[in-house]
Structure formats: structure tokens, C-alpha cells
Amino acid sequence: MYFGKKTSAFTEPSWARTEQLNKALETADAIVVGAGAGLSTSSGLHYSGPRFETHFGDFIEKYRFPDMYTAGFYPYPTPEEYWAYWSRHIYWNRYDRPVGEAYRLLLELVGGREYFVLTTNVDHCFQDAGFDEERIFATQGDYGLWQCSLPCCERTFGNEEAVRRMVELQRDMRIPTELVPKCPACGRPMAMHLRCDDRFVQDAAWYAAQARCTGFLSRHRTGRVVYLELGVGGNTPAIIKYPFWRFTRENPDAVYACINPEPWPLPVEIAPRAVWIGADIRKTLEEIIKSRAK
Structure with missing residues (x-):
């Protein structure tokens, strides 16, 4: 939708990519978290088994x-x-249900920073983990x-x-x-x-959250911004994935980071400023936090 050509995912060792992501997060002016179902799955909220x-x-x-x-x-x-x-x-x-370790670890990484969460998840885990409700936009209900x-x-x-x-x-x-x-x-x-069809209700609270998200993204169109995508699949890429790619392309100081075991080809335009980690989200976040404690 936004790019005409893609390249394959990175092949560097996972530790190198984790260090690259850690550095980007530590030096970021703002962090935009885009979360899909994979984040809850990594926290143990499995829908099967x-x-x-x-x-x-x-x-x-x-x-x-x-x-x-x-x-x-x-x-x-x-x-x-x-x-x-x-x-x-x-x-x-x-x-x-438990909040989930992946959410707790994520909050530890971004909680004290300038951040906003855009999520398609409907399980309320971000709020229950302690994320600021004024910094969450749950688009799908x-x-x-x-x-x-x-x-x-x-x-x-x-x-x-x-x-x-x-x-x-x-x-x-x-x-x-x-x-x-x-x-x-x-x-x-x-x-x-x-959000299953066109009868989905967008009430006053939904529009207020949308406005806060739009305002945050607008204020941080420039500067060192990390667009951190976690567990987003292929069902609704237009909500998180494609906009994150576009925002990264438009801001030469931005970094696009994706933690997802399932590979997704990256656009060539942002590949030099992109970090893809094909591993479990919880384990990757835990690895970053442990590296900071050394």
C-alpha cells in the first residue's frame, strides 16, 4: 500500500539486533508501541491448547x-x-487472567518515557499492567x-x-x-x-483516545522516534504496520523495530533504519532489560 518494493528480513545474529533495539529505545525522544495479538500470546493468553x-x-x-x-x-x-x-x-x-509478563516487561522499558500505545488487542492487558489509560488507543474494541x-x-x-x-x-x-x-x-x-463489521460503535471515549493518539503522532513526526511493533499479524496491517513503515520513511531520524517470530519482508526504503527480531516477544524484552542491568 505504501511501498512498491520490499526486501527480505534481516539475517544478523539476534543478539546484535537486540543491542541495536536497546540503543534505539534508550536514545529515543518518543516511543510508539504498536501491539497485536502476538503480544498477548507471548504472555500466555493462548486461544487454543x-x-x-x-x-x-x-x-x-x-x-x-x-x-x-x-x-x-x-x-x-x-x-x-x-x-x-x-x-x-x-x-x-x-x-x-494474568496480566502477562510481556506486558510488565514492556512497561518497565517504556513506562518512564514519552510513549503511546496503538493496539488492536481487545483484552485490556495494557490497562491492567499499569500503562497510562490516556496513552492507549484500542482501535478494535x-x-x-x-x-x-x-x-x-x-x-x-x-x-x-x-x-x-x-x-x-x-x-x-x-x-x-x-x-x-x-x-x-x-x-x-x-x-x-x-470491530467485526460496519456496526462497530465508536463512542465518545473511542474518539477521545483516537484524538490523543493522532496528537501524539503529529507532535513526534520528527526527532528520534522508535516505532516498536509487537506481535502484529497480517489481518489488519493498515492499522499499525503500514503506518509505522510510512512514518519511518518520512522521518530520517526514526527507527522501525519489529519483534515477531513470523517474518515479514521489509520495504527497502526503511531497511537501513529497521530492526526485525524473529523471536519470542517476552524473551526479547527480558533480554534487553537484563542487558541494561549489567
Whole structure:
């Protein structure tokens, strides 16, 4: 979208790239963190495997789901069963889960600096790890919020109390009918506040966060800026990856850094000022912090 030619990822030893990233972070005027699902995965929030099997064994037995992502898109036959699944999904990924070591380590690296977080994650881990809420823009929604399914209004609604009751009272993969959530404004069914289609609600809080993010990026179009991309996949590259490439190209003092086990070809225009580390995010951040303590 932004570049006509790409080059393959770097092949230097990982320790050399880690040192290069550490130096860029230590000398940066500003750090823009762009985070995708890989950051939460590195923190142990896996959507498949033992964690999925422990909390969703009955759904797996009935539907043979391979992971939570697939289960979330299934057309359940009744709203009672739909919310039995989704209340558990919200509960285990938003309200009863560890913050994750990768988030704690990241906060240790950037917490005292001029930083901003742009993330497609919806699990609220940044906030729970202690990142400043005024420095976070979660573009794709939040598991802790519901919206009207129509929607009839540009509002979102906190769901913690309702979700906990659904989890507590559900039986045989169904919640009590009286717990099926309805929009308090119009009475229609509630929906998850996740960007799945054009019905996603961008409420006042969403626009305020967007404005703070836009302002931060505008103030730091020049100078020593590190665009630190963590665990971003190929589903929505236009939100983080492509803008980070463009910002780096436009600012000759900027550095683009990416920590992701999955390689992604880099544009030739920014390759001399780019650092790609094909390793686990948590382990890489831990390595940087340990190197600073020596």
C-alpha cells in the first residue's frame, strides 16, 4: 500500500539486533508501541491448547472447535447458548487472567518515557499492567464492553457484573433466559464491542483516545522516534504496520523495530533504519532489560 518494493528480513545474529533495539529505545525522544495479538500470546493468553480445553471442554466436545477464535464466530442456535460461550470467553480473557509478563516487561522499558500505545488487542492487558489509560488507543474494541446490536446509539456499556453472573449461573452450556443482555436504550439484543463489521460503535471515549493518539503522532513526526511493533499479524496491517513503515520513511531520524517470530519482508526504503527480531516477544524484552542491568 505504501511501498512498491520490499526486501527480505534481516539475517544478523539476534543478539546484535537486540543491542541495536536497546540503543534505539534508550536514545529515543518518543516511543510508539504498536501491539497485536502476538503480544498477548507471548504472555500466555493462548486461544487454543490446554487453556482452551480447560475452560471450554463442553463446547469442544459438542462442536469440535479447534480454538476460541473459531468458537466466537459460530452461529449458536439460541441466545442462551451464545452468551454461555461468550460470557466465558470474556471472563477468561478479560476478568480472570494474568496480566502477562510481556506486558510488565514492556512497561518497565517504556513506562518512564514519552510513549503511546496503538493496539488492536481487545483484552485490556495494557490497562491492567499499569500503562497510562490516556496513552492507549484500542482501535478494535474491548471485551469488557457491549453495544447495541443495531446499533441504536453511539454508546457502549460495561459488562463485568453481568458476565460474572452469566458464568456463575449457566448450566449445560446455557445461561438463564433472563440474563440475555438487552440494550438499555432500545431493548434490542446486545452485541460484543468488537470491530467485526460496519456496526462497530465508536463512542465518545473511542474518539477521545483516537484524538490523543493522532496528537501524539503529529507532535513526534520528527526527532528520534522508535516505532516498536509487537506481535502484529497480517489481518489488519493498515492499522499499525503500514503506518509505522510510512512514518519511518518520512522521518530520517526514526527507527522501525519489529519483534515477531513470523517474518515479514521489509520495504527497502526503511531497511537501513529497521530492526526485525524473529523471536519470542517476552524473551526479547527480558533480554534487553537484563542487558541494561549489567
